[in-house]
Amino acid sequence: MNYQQSKKAQFLLQSEIRNMSIECDDVNGINLAQGICDLPLEKVLSDKAREAMEAGENHYTRYDGIDILREEIAKKARDFNRINAAPHNIVVSGGATGALYSACFALFNPGDEIILFEPYYGYHEYTLMSLDLVPVYAALTPPDWKFNIDELQNLVTKKTKAILICTPSNPTGKIFSAEELDMLGDFCVKNNLIALTDEIYEYITFDGLQHISPASREKFNGRVVTVSGYSKTFSITGWRLGYCIADDEIVKWIGNASDLIYVCAPAPLQYGVACAIRDIPQSFYTSLKEQYQRKRDILCSTLSGLGLTPYIPKGAYYILADISSVPGKNGKDRAMYILAKTGVGVVPGEAFLRSGGGGIARFCFAKDYSVIEQACERLLKLK
Ligand SMILES: Cc1ncc(COP(=O)(O)O)c(C=O)c1O
Structure with missing residues (x-):
């Protein structure tokens, strides 16, 4: 059969977020690329x-x-x-x-x-x-x-x-x-x-x-x-x-x-x-914010210490950080470098901007504390 993809579907490339998740799985890494919240179910x-x-x-x-x-x-x-x-x-x-x-x-x-x-x-x-x-x-x-x-x-x-x-x-x-x-x-x-x-x-x-x-x-x-x-x-x-x-x-x-x-x-x-x-009582919602804020602070402080200056988020569970000091000629190279060196998957900025995203990456902190802490320890290898 000579299949042809529809014209409409042709622009639907695999998103960079999924790509990085796959690359991360391949090296058995810690996936801070995708927003998979692994908090326990109420x-x-x-x-x-x-x-x-x-x-x-x-x-x-x-x-x-x-x-x-x-x-x-x-x-x-x-x-x-x-x-x-x-x-x-x-x-x-x-x-x-x-x-x-x-x-x-x-x-x-x-x-x-x-x-x-x-x-x-x-x-x-x-x-x-x-x-x-x-x-x-x-x-x-x-x-x-x-x-x-x-x-x-x-x-x-x-x-x-x-x-x-x-x-x-x-x-x-x-x-x-x-x-x-x-x-x-x-x-x-x-x-x-x-x-x-x-x-x-x-x-x-x-x-x-x-x-x-x-x-x-x-x-x-x-x-x-x-x-x-x-x-x-x-x-x-x-x-x-x-x-x-x-x-x-x-x-x-x-x-x-x-x-x-x-x-x-x-x-x-x-x-x-x-x-x-x-x-579900109000305390659930208060605790949700507190937990995410603590996770944000742990990850932001590690990124700051590494000179990967984070734009401190006010909400949601992602951090955009400056990765321009990481070797590479674009964001994808730099994200791959971070993955190879530390085993932590992040999303290159090109996924969120039409141009000029090469110097930033997105780090997701919707993870268990132990995973965030492990990721932070691994990121120290970038020093
Ligand atoms: C801004 C935004 N909207 C919507 C979604 C997906 O929401 P839903 O799972 O309800 O489709 C996401 C998931 O990452 C998101 O970041």
């Missing part, structure tokens, strides 16, 4: 999912998610995110990834331009490109990853339809402040844009900073599709449970798209997550 999740399975909840659910899960998400959206959501404003989908894909599928046409902050999360870029949407890149400038509102305005054309806001952000760890969000709210209203958000790291914030949902800011005047999920909060990346929150009209279009692409999220796991949102 018992309520497995208990309630198992109970649901045994009670026969193994069939298609409503396309937008079971009632109790949408009720719990809406309640959490009101209490934690300060978003005025009712259960009918929620679409449960195949992870935050599925929710964002469904939203883009439902809302935009080929050729529409979407503003994407750079450094970006590769899935965001590919999600847009796979739907023939055009990412238009806006710089976040280190060390604070600030954007320039005049630069954003200059990017707007007749085709611009939306801006994607990832907060807390992967890979920079930036948390958009209330002032920044209000500026973006004015910008969206002025230019008739939708704000698509990705708030998957909403519970992982440091140094006393709070996550602020764009949809909670009046300046956006309701023009927000909020995307989030439980992959990171409950360390259940393989369960594929995410959702979006949107207004009464839009939510139906997104629901139809998610129905076509995913049919529904896994039925028994929806019960598990609903009960976990309801039953």
Whole structure:
């Protein structure tokens, strides 16, 4: 057979994050490349999912998610995110990834331009490109990853339809402040844009900073599709449970798209997550932040000591660090050097920037303490 890959699929290269994970496995290394959270599973999740399975909840659910899960998400959206959501404003989908894909599928046409902050999360870029949407890149400038509102305005054309806001952000760890969000709210209203958000790291914030949902800011005047999920909060990346929150009209279009692409999220796991949102005490969320902050500090301090200056993240669980002193002519060379010398896998900056990423790398700290400590010890070989 003479197979041909579809034109659409041709740009879907294996991501550098997966590549580095494979290279790392090949040398039996410590994988700080991929965001696989290996925290223990909260018992309520497995208990309630198992109970649901045994009670026969193994069939298609409503396309937008079971009632109790949408009720719990809406309640959490009101209490934690300060978003005025009712259960009918929620679409449960195949992870935050599925929710964002469904939203883009439902809302935009080929050729529409979407503003994407750079450094970006590769899935965001590919999600847009796979739907023939055009990412238009806006710089976040280190060390604070600030954007320039005049630069954003200059990017707007007749085709611009939306801006994607990832907060807390992967890979920079930036948390958009209330002032920044209000500026973006004015910008969206002025230019008739939708704000698509990705708030998957909403519970992982440091140094006393709070996550602020764009949809909670009046300046956006309701023009927000909020995307989030439980992959990171409950360390259940393989369960594929995410959702979006949107207004009464839009939510139906997104629901139809998610129905076509995913049919529904896994039925028994929806019960598990609903009960976990309801039953897990506040102390869990406090401890989640504290644990990640400690891990961040351990890794940042090792990187600083090695002269690999880290951009200290405010949230999420990645550190971008300056690896320009590591031998190599680009980021990939340098990441391979780090892997060969220390057995620690990291992601070269080229994965997050169209150009100029060669001097940075991303280190993930969603690992057990013992693994972080081992990785730090190994990294000392770079001295
Ligand atoms: C910014 C961001 N959004 C979404 C995801 C994936 O979320 P989900 O597992 O809910 O699809 C990730 C995972 O790394 C991420 O970093």
